[in-house]
Amino acid sequence: MTSRTPPVVLSIAGSDSGGGAGIQADLRTFAALCVFGTTAVTAVTAQNTTGVRRVDVLPPEAVTAQVMAVLDDLPVAAVKTGMLADAGTVDAVAGMAAAERLPNLVVDPVMVASSGAVLASDDVVAAYRRRLLHLATVVTPNVAEAAVLADVTGAAAADQTVLARILGERTGATVVVTGGHAGGPRCADVVWHAGEIQVLARPRLATGNTHGSGCTFAAAVTAGLATGAGVLEAVQAAGEFVHAALRSGSSWRLGAGPGPLDHFGWSRPEVGTGPAGTEA
Numbered sequence: 301m302t303s304r305t306p307p308v309v310l311s312i313a314g315s316d317s318g319g320g321a322g323i324q325a326d327l328r329t330f331a332a333l334c335v336f337g338t339t340a341v342t343a344v345t346a347q348n349t350t351g352v353r354r355v356d357v358l359p360p361e362a363v364t365a366q367v368m369a370v371l372d373d374l375p376v377a378a379v380k381t382g383m384l385a386d387a388g389t390v391d392a393v394a395g396m397a398a399a400e401r402l403p404n405l406v407v408d409p410v411m412v413a414s415s416g417a418v419l420a421s422d423d424v425v426a427a428y429r430r431r432l433l434h435l436a437t438v439v440t441p442n443v444a445e446a447a448v449l450a451d452v453t454g455a456a457a458a459d460q461t462v463l464a465r466i467l468g469e470r471t472g473a474t475v476v477v478t479g480g481h482a483g484g485p486r487c488a489d490v491v492w493h494a495g496e497i498q499v500l501a502r503p504r505l506a507t508g509n510t511h512g513s514g515c516t517f518a519a520a521v522t523a524g525l526a527t528g529a530g531v532l533e534a535v536q537a538a539g540e541f542v543h544a545a546l547r548s549g550s551s552w553r554l555g556a557g558p559g560p561l562d563h564f565g566w567s568r569p570e571v572g573t574g575p576a577g578t579e580a
Contacts, residue, residue: 357385
């Protein structure tokens with residue numbers, strides 16, 4: 301039996317004590333897709349499925365030290381950012397990206413809650429626009445985040461195609477405006493890539509267990525890039541992975557609010573039983 305050394309990926313993101321999103325979701329995604337996950341924690345949140353109770357932000361120097369410790373020792377093939385809690389951290393990450401230390405950078409701009417509340421301050425949004433987005437290989441905002449980054453209001457703020465085109469033309473990155481929070485029977489991710497728009501649509505699943513779906517999607521794109529997939533191939537595969545994880549975990553009852561995804565397919569019949577003979 302031969303062994304294969306897995307590609308290494310890095311997540312620069314916040315910690316979710318409830319385990320549904322953030323670095324915890326990233327690590328599960330990386331493991332499910334057979335890449336070795338490393339981390340740099342930007343903030344520690346006290347949260348569960350019902351909401352965030354507290355956020356403790358790490359200083360940019362602490363984030364940089366974690367990133368450099370990983371980069372100085374491990375062959376990182378792709379990097380994903382999640383919650384970058386202050387403008388100093390955005391600037392620090394942008395500096396490392398500009399120095400070509402963060403290959404295949406996937407930026408998931410975690411700045412708008414599911415309720416629509418803006419979590420990022422104006423200076424954080426400005427730092428994303430000014431420093432970071434144009435250094436990314438892929439940017440994966442949801443509709444609300446894309447509208448904030450594009451500085452668009454009115455009807456255009458809900459138009460995924462308009463938002464993807466604006467951000468793509470401004471940054472040069474591949475932009476995926478995810479459609480998980482939109483309505484309708486189909487869930488569509490709108491992709492701007494090399495000047496063209498593509499729509500990747502799947503049937504919308506009847507599930508309330510969606511916590512961490514955006515983190516999972518961006519992490520799956522990162523894993524794909526690390527294994528040598530092209531950008532569009534990685535985006536397509538990531539959407540399929542998230543759809544399968546949503547479907548598999550749709551019957552879970554973990555917590556009083558929106559629950560997590562089933563990253564490992566524990567609920568699929570072919571997986572069999574869990575530990576000690578319990579139903580997976």
